Amino acid sequence: MRAVTTTTRSEARTMLHVDCPMCGDAAPYDEASEALSCERCGVRLELAAETDVQLPAAA
Numbered sequence: 001m002r003a004v005t006t007t008t009r010s011e012a013r014t015m016l017h018v019d020c021p022m023c024g025d026a027a028p029y030d031e032a033s034e035a036l037s038c039e040r041c042g043v044r045l046e047l048a049a050e051t052d053v054q055l056p057a058a059a
């Protein structure tokens with residue numbers, strides 16, 4: 001019998017990913033500092049709890 005290898009997502013569960021408001025890419029969100037670091041844009045966005053995050057308009 002052939003063994004079936006299932007690909008599992010090996011993303012760190014401790015790291016949240018939020019869509020970057022600038023490029024729309026998934027960027028790691030640091031809960032501790034409430035900041036979103038987008039490697040693509042090379043920016044670090046601090047997201048306060050009360051700040052409305054502008055997400056792409058949902059269809």
Ligand SMILES: [Zn+2]
Nearest residue numbers: 020023038041
């Ligand atoms: Zn970005």
